[in-house]
Amino acid sequence: MDLSIAALLTQDGITNGAIYALLALALVLVFAVTRVIWVPSGEFVAFGTLTLAGLQLGRTPGTVGLLVAMALVAGAMEVAGCLRRGEPRRIPGRLALWVGAPLAIAAAIVALAPLQAHLAVQVVATLAAVTALGPLLYRIAYQPLAEASVLVLLIVSVAVHFALLGLGLWFFGAEGSRTPPFSSATFTIGAVNVSVQSLLVVATSLLLILALYLFFGRALYGKALRATALNRVGARLVGVSPSFAGALTFTLASLLCAFCGVLIGPITTVYYDSGFLVSLKGFVGAIIGGLASYPLAAAGALLVGLIESFSSFWASAFKEVIVFTLIIPVLLWRSLTTRHHEEDE
Amino acid sequence: MKPGRLAFLGLVALLAAVPLAAPQFWVTLGNYIGLYSIVALGLVLLTGVAGQTSFGQAAFVGLGAYTSAYLTTRYGTSPWLTLFIGLAFTAAVALAIGFITLRMRGHYLPLATIAWGISLYYLFGNLEMLGGHTGMTGIPALEIAGLELRDERRYYFLIWAFALAALWCTNNLLDSRPGRAIRSLKGGLEMAEAFGVDAARLKTVVFVYAALLASISGWLYAHLQRFVNPTPFGIHQGIEYLFMAVVGGAGSVWGAVLGATLITLLKQWLQEGGILMTLLRDGLEAVLPRGIVPSSNFELIMFGILLVVLLQRAPEGLWPWFSRVLPARRPPPIPPAEPLPARAHAAAADPLLDVRAARKAFGGLVAVNDLSFAIRRREIVGLIGPNGAGKSTTFNLISGGLPLTSGDVVFQGESIAGAPPYRIASRGIGRTFQHVKLIPAMSVLDNVALGAYLRGSTGVLRAALRLDRAEEARTRAEAAKAIERCGLAAHLHDGAGSLALGQQRIVEIARALMAAPTLLLLDEPAAGLRFLEKQELAALLRSLRAEGMTILLVEHDMDFVMGLTDRLVVMDFGEKLAEGLPAAIQADPKVREAYLGGVEEEAGA
Numbered sequence: 005m006d007l008s009i010a011a012l013l014t015q016d017g018i019t020n021g022a023i024y025a026l027l028a029l030a031l032v033l034v035f036a037v038t039r040v041i042w043v044p045s046g047e048f049v050a051f052g053t054l055t056l057a058g059l060q061l062g063r064t065p066g067t068v069g070l071l072v073a074m075a076l077v078a079g080a081m082e083v084a085g086c087l088r089r090g091e092p093r094r095i096p097g098r099l100a101l102w103v104g105a106p107l108a109i110a111a112a113i114v115a116l117a118p119l120q121a122h123l124a125v126q127v128v129a130t131l132a133a134v135t136a137l138g139p140l141l142y143r144i145a146y147q148p149l150a151e152a153s154v155l156v157l158l159i160v161s162v163a164v165h166f167a168l169l170g171l172g173l174w175f176f177g178a179e180g181s182r183t184p185p186f187s188s189a190t191f192t193i194g195a196v197n198v199s200v201q202s203l204l205v206v207a208t209s210l211l212l213i214l215a216l217y218l219f220f221g222r223a224l225y226g227k228a229l230r231a232t233a234l235n236r237v238g239a240r241l242v243g244v245s246p247s248f249a250g251a252l253t254f255t256l257a258s259l260l261c262a263f264c265g266v267l268i269g270p271i272t273t274v275y276y277d278s279g280f281l282v283s284l285k286g287f288v289g290a291i292i293g294g295l296a297s298y299p300l301a302a303a304g305a306l307l308v309g310l311i312e313s314f315s316s317f318w319a320s321a322f323k324e325v326i327v328f329t330l331i332i333p334v335l336l337w338r339s340l341t342t343r344h345h346e347e348d349e
Numbered sequence: 350m351k352p353g354r355l356a357f358l359g360l361v362a363l364l365a366a367v368p369l370a371a372p373q374f375w376v377t378l379g380n381y382i383g384l385y386s387i388v389a390l391g392l393v394l395l396t397g398v399a400g401q402t403s404f405g406q407a408a409f410v411g412l413g414a415y416t417s418a419y420l421t422t423r424y425g426t427s428p429w430l431t432l433f434i435g436l437a438f439t440a441a442v443a444l445a446i447g448f449i450t451l452r453m454r455g456h457y458l459p460l461a462t463i464a465w466g467i468s469l470y471y472l473f474g475n476l477e478m479l480g481g482h483t484g485m486t487g488i489p490a491l492e493i494a495g496l497e498l499r500d501e502r503r504y505y506f507l508i509w510a511f512a513l514a515a516l517w518c519t520n521n522l523l524d525s526r527p528g529r530a531i532r533s534l535k536g537g538l539e540m541a542e543a544f545g546v547d548a549a550r551l552k553t554v555v556f557v558y559a560a561l562l563a564s565i566s567g568w569l570y571a572h573l574q575r576f577v578n579p580t581p582f583g584i585h586q587g588i589e590y591l592f593m594a595v596v597g598g599a600g601s602v603w604g605a606v607l608g609a610t611l612i613t614l615l616k617q618w619l620q621e622g623g624i625l626m627t628l629l630r631d632g633l634e635a636v637l638p639r640g641i642v643p644s645s646n647f648e649l650i651m652f653g654i655l656l657v658v659l660l661q662r663a664p665e666g667l668w669p670w671f672s673r674v675l676p677a678r679r680p681p682p683i684p685p686a687e688p689l690p691a692r693a694h695a696a697a698a699d700p701l702l703d704v705r706a707a708r709k710a711f712g713g714l715v716a717v718n719d720l721s722f723a724i725r726r727r728e729i730v731g732l733i734g735p736n737g738a739g740k741s742t743t744f745n746l747i748s749g750g751l752p753l754t755s756g757d758v759v760f761q762g763e764s765i766a767g768a769p770p771y772r773i774a775s776r777g778i779g780r781t782f783q784h785v786k787l788i789p790a791m792s793v794l795d796n797v798a799l800g801a802y803l804r805g806s807t808g809v810l811r812a813a814l815r816l817d818r819a820e821e822a823r824t825r826a827e828a829a830k831a832i833e834r835c836g837l838a839a840h841l842h843d844g845a846g847s848l849a850l851g852q853q854r855i856v857e858i859a860r861a862l863m864a865a866p867t868l869l870l871l872d873e874p875a876a877g878l879r880f881l882e883k884q885e886l887a888a889l890l891r892s893l894r895a896e897g898m899t900i901l902l903v904e905h906d907m908d909f910v911m912g913l914t915d916r917l918v919v920m921d922f923g924e925k926l927a928e929g930l931p932a933a934i935q936a937d938p939k940v941r942e943a944y945l946g947g948v949e950e951e952a953g954a
Contacts, residue, residue: 041459145657152664155402158459159595160660162588167653170646284463291460325471328464335461336449 011196013313019202019271021309022209026264027286028301029216030257035290036233037253039154040146043161045286046279047168048258052134052265053274054172057181059126064117066175067133068110074140075106081144102143106136123186131262138258139251146254147247165280172276180278183269205267212263213302216256229253281324285312288331304334356675364509368502376501380573382606382613383508387566389593389605390512390519391559396591397599398523399555400535401451402459404587405466409560411473411582412439413567418485418577419478428491432568436561443560447553466587473579484578491572501573508569512606515562518813520602522558525812525821529799531555532788539750540786542770543779544864545803554809596659598668600790607668615655619648626651680792680842686826689804691865701726701899702868707746707756709739709923716742718923719756724868729890729900731910731931734920735943740903741783743920744870747901748780749773760868775803779866781857783873783903789846793837793856796845798828800863828863835859836885851877855886862893869893871902875909887913911935919943 027045034042051067058065082098109132116129145164149157187200220226231239232249240246268274268282285308292304308327315326367379388406396402416435420426426434450461474482491498491507498504522528530551533541538548571577580586589612597608618625629651663670700723709717717739724730732740745751747758749770757766765773779800787796801824807817832841835855840848845856854874861869871890875883883906890900890913904910910917910931917934919926921943927934934940 148661149664152660155396155595155599156660156664158402159592160657162592163653163656163660165653167650167657170649170651170653173646174650284467287460288464291457321475322471325468325475328467328471331464332449332461335453335457335464 008196009317013317014310015196015198015202017310017313018306019205019309020312021289021306022206023264023268023271024282024286024289024305024308025302026209026212026260026267027283028289028305029213029298030260030264031283031287031290032298032301033216033229033260034253034257037229038142038146038150038250039157041154041158041161041287042257043158043283044141044165044168044279045257045261046281046283047165047172048134048137048261048279049265049268049282050172050274050276050279051137051176052130052262053183053269054176054181054265054276055133056126056130056266056269057183057274058176059113059117059129060120060123060183062118062120064114065130065133066172066177067137068113069175070171071106071110071133071136071140074137074144075103075110078106078140078143079103081148102140106140109133109136127266130266131259134262134265135255135259138254138256138261141258142250142254143247147250150246150250169277169280176276178276180273180275181269182273183266185270201270205271208263208267212260213298216298219256225252285309285327288328292331292334307334361513364513365506368505373501376505378613378617380501380505380508382610383505383512384566384570384573385590385593385609385613386512386606387515387569388563388590389597389609390515390602391562392590392594393599393602393605394519394522394531395555395559397594397601397604398535399531399552401552401556402591403462403556403559404459404584404591405446405462405469406559406563406590407582407584407587408466408469409439409443409563410567410570410586411469411577411579412442412560413564414571414577414582415473415479415485415567416564417568417571418488421489422485422487428489428568428572432565435564435568439560439564440557443557444553447556451549451552451556462587463584466584470579470583473582480578482579484576486576488571488575488577490575498572504573508573511565511569515565516602516606519562521815522809522813523602525817526798526802526805526807526824527551527554527809527812529791529795530802532791532795533799535788537786539770540782543748543750543774543782544800544860545771545774547771558809592656594666596656596666598666598671600665601668601672603672604666604668607671608666611667615652616648619651623648683794683825683829683841684822686822688827689801689820689823689865699725701761702747702901703759704743704747705757705759707743707758708754709742709746709751710754716923717746720920720923720925722918722925722928724899724901726899727894727897728915729894729902729913731914731917732901732903732920733905733907733910733917733934734926738920739923740920741872742923744780744872744901744903747773748778748870774864777865777867778870779861779864779868780870781854781861781872781874785850785853785857787845787853787856787860789844791845792842793832793840793845793848794825794828794842796856797832797859797863798824800831800860801827801865803864828859831859831862832856834862835889836882849877851879851882854878855882858886858889867899869898869900871900871904873903873905875904875906883909 027049030045031042034040034045051070055065055067079099079102082102083095086092086095086098113129113133116125141164145160146157149160185201186204189200190197191200192198220230228239228244229249229252231242232244232246236246239249264282265274272278286305289305289308290301292300292307308331311330312323312327316323319326364379368376371379388410392403392406413435416438417428417431420431420434421428446465450458450465453461473479479485491504496503498507523532530541530546533544533546534548534552541548567582570581593608593612594605595608596611597606598604615625617623620626626648630647659667702724704720704722706719706721707717708715708719720739720743732743734740742751746753749765749768749772753766757764759765760773760776760778765776805820805824807820811817829838829841832838835858837852837855837859840852845853848856854877858871858874875886878886887909894900902910902914914931916929917931918928919934919937919940926943927937927940929937
């Protein structure tokens with residue numbers, strides 16, 4: 005291996021790592037606030053890419069159907085909940101939020117799809133559509149189980165992963181999509197070719213991480229989520245509703261996943277079932293951060309990207325073996341060096 | 350006949366009837382349910398009971414299958430021999446993996462299991478000698494006494510013989526000395542170790558046990574199919590095994606069989622043309638507009654949705670729901686039995702416990718600052734002080750729950766500083782906890798019997814084969830006696846979690862007594878007790894002292910402490926403020942100042 009190949013692999017690794025980092029952040033966020041290990045995050049990534057690809061072809065993406073179906077289910081659950089609690093007067097408000105808003109987004113996308121608008125508009129539409137799925141999913145699958153053990157939540161996550169996988173095939177079809185790069189320009193630093201595309205990916209990731217940092221450090225809602233993550237009961241006592249915190253968390257996390265999907269589209273061909281391995285790698289990064297520390301999770305994801313890139317060069321048949329085996333010593337190190345509270349699950 | 354045994358016999362009869370009467374399709378289904386049940390049983394023990402989530406069981410199934418496939422096709426080894434070679438190989442791999450990954454706690458472990466699960470899967474698929482992704486064919490059929498088990502109907506009996514044996518062994522194991530210890534792993538390791546359980550070792554044993562069950566299932570699978578490829582040993586199948594355990598009810602061995610049955614049937618019925626699938630599709634097509642019902646992957650969607658709905662309705666799995674319908678089993682009476690062997694006390698050393706300049710610093714905060722005191726034999730010593738004085742920290746320094754920063758703790762003439770809690774427990778120090786640490790779902794009797802862990806010797810193998818009944822009878826008889834002595838005889842078979850908090854503290858004392866300790870450490874034993882209960886507790890502690898026990902207790906109830914103890918040690922800000930007889934302590938101005946904030950001086954000034 006000479007230096008230029010090493011530089012190329014490093015660049016690849018960092019680009020992939022930056023995407024895994026966003027996923028890792030989403031997973032840390034979801035776990036910290038809701039204790040859900042969000043296995044279906046990968047499906048959200050795939051939906052992101054496939055939605056954008058659909059819009060670019062001037063088709064109505066399958067996301068619209070998913071959005072409508074989930075909004076109707078969530079609406080039905082909300083109505084049932086309001087009736088059970090004897091608060092029928094709140095039904096219109098809840099319906100506006102849980103059914104009206106998603107349907108509005110769906111309608112906007114249906115109107116937008118044939119126009120083949122500017123790329124930026126398509127990206128925004130994609131982000132809106134995929135992001136809206138997050139809180140809906142929380143409302144339908146997780147909110148009724150807010151008090152369940154981590155294990156049960158995990159199993160539910162896997163079940164949701166299966167359901168979304170099936171729905172993905174149905175809504176998006178079996179063929180893969182690859183979106184055109186945002187920029188095909190490259191420039192050279194010394195002997196190294198750097199593509200603008202990968203710079204763009206890394207820059208977007210960094211910006212998003214900075215935005216999250218500001219959100220959690222400065223904004224009231226960010227602080228409310230942090231409080232919930234630290235102490236659910238305590239946060240509840242000062243007025244942070246757990247279902248609100250859960251829905252907000254899933255909104256943020258699905259936004260991050262949607263970004264991942266948009267960014268990963270030009271790098272690799274995405275199929276309806278491509279998300280799982282991607283999210284697993286983000287998950288590994290998240291775990292390196294102990295599902296608690298954002299900067300460490302990002303660093304871990306970067307590490308995963310680099311390991312993956314180099315091992316695919318040296319022994320591509322064993323790429324996954326190497327990535328997942330090398331994780332074990334890292335996990336061990338993390339597990340031994342972090343203090344643990346007594347687990348009361 | 351007991352309802353449990355009746356249910357078991359009913360199950361056996363039903364199982365036996367399937368291959369005799371049912372069509373081929375049901376026999377095949379029954380075979381797979383049996384194979385899956387064996388793996389899920391291991392997960393019930395590992396995940397449901399011991400709290401260690403594993404996604405990697407399918408990889409162990411693969412180890413068993415591939416070992417036998419490779420040896421029988423390549424070297425013509427007898428399949429009956431490869432069963433044991435496979436078991437030995439799986440045990441070795443599980444030991445190695447367990448040695449590394451079981452140190453991880455919380456969510457590190459499940460992730461690590463995903464990691465090695467995926468790694469092993471890709472290894473199966475990429476090793477040339479194992480046939481790569483296409484797999485290996487030509488695996489010989491099993492033979493019993495010249496009878497070839499090529500027919501699925503015959504094979505069925507073999508699978509279910511193994512499955513029922515696994516069920517019987519696992520059930521036995523849960524109802525035994527190691528079983529109680531395994532259940533205690535979930536309640537936090539601190540409690541388990543305080544009663545002498547070597548948690549790290551026990552976790553490894555459970556992990557290997559679950560891996561061996563998986564390996565057996567793999568061996569059976571390989572010789573049923575007579576063909577293996579990597580697909581059934583991947584991470585998705587590993588997840589599915591966990592599904593079975595959780596959906597069935599991971600707290601009970603029956604949950605494993607129920608879960609394996611349910612998931613297998615569900616997947617079968619959800620297949621294209623399956624009964625449930627047809628019903629759902631027809632039903633949905635009747636109510637929904639044309640073209641909405643998906644044409645592809647409908648079973649995966651429905652499978653996912655049904656599981657979510659199921660767990661939302663029954664988060665504990667289905668077995669608890671089923672067992673409510675079954676007739677409740679009346680706990681059998683406990684026949685009297687010879688007591689367990691008493692602990693051989695080391696030669697009388699006095700003082701019994703000598704704390705020498707013990708120090709504990711958390712970063713810059715010195716919680717216990719060079720504390721020294723000694724306890725003589727047959728004394729009841731009270732450790733008192735305002736909140737935050739360092740009393741519970743001192744307890745943890747003695748019992749090994751926290752490591753000393755400096756100083757020494759000498760018990761019976763030997764230093765116990767730095768020893769792990771389970772070693773200290775085995776030297777004869779028993780304890781209770783400030784925050785009650787019982788296993789809520791386990792009966793009071795079983796919780797208390799856990800205290801005798803160090804006085805028994807039954808291992809996993811003896812327990813699984815039910816060779817432990819004599820020792821078990823003695824343990825239960827003694828536990829019942831200890832509970833009676835503590836005044837809770839009426840609650841013998843109640844779940845420990847259903848008792849009032851004060852009573853739970855008393856259960857903790859009974860549990861500590863079962864260890865027959867030389868020194869008993871009680872952390873706020875009277876908290877939550879009513880007046881009469883406190884008097885009974887004081888009488889109990891006095892009678893224990895009369896029998897030769899030494900007691901150190903932390904307590905805030907001054908009436909209780911003053912009336913009971915022989916001597917008091919007063920702590921404030923991590924240091925010893927005073928030490929002496931209760932009356933002298935009560936009169937000590939320094940102590941009064943610490944408790945009352947120097948009222949007298951201010952009044953005098």
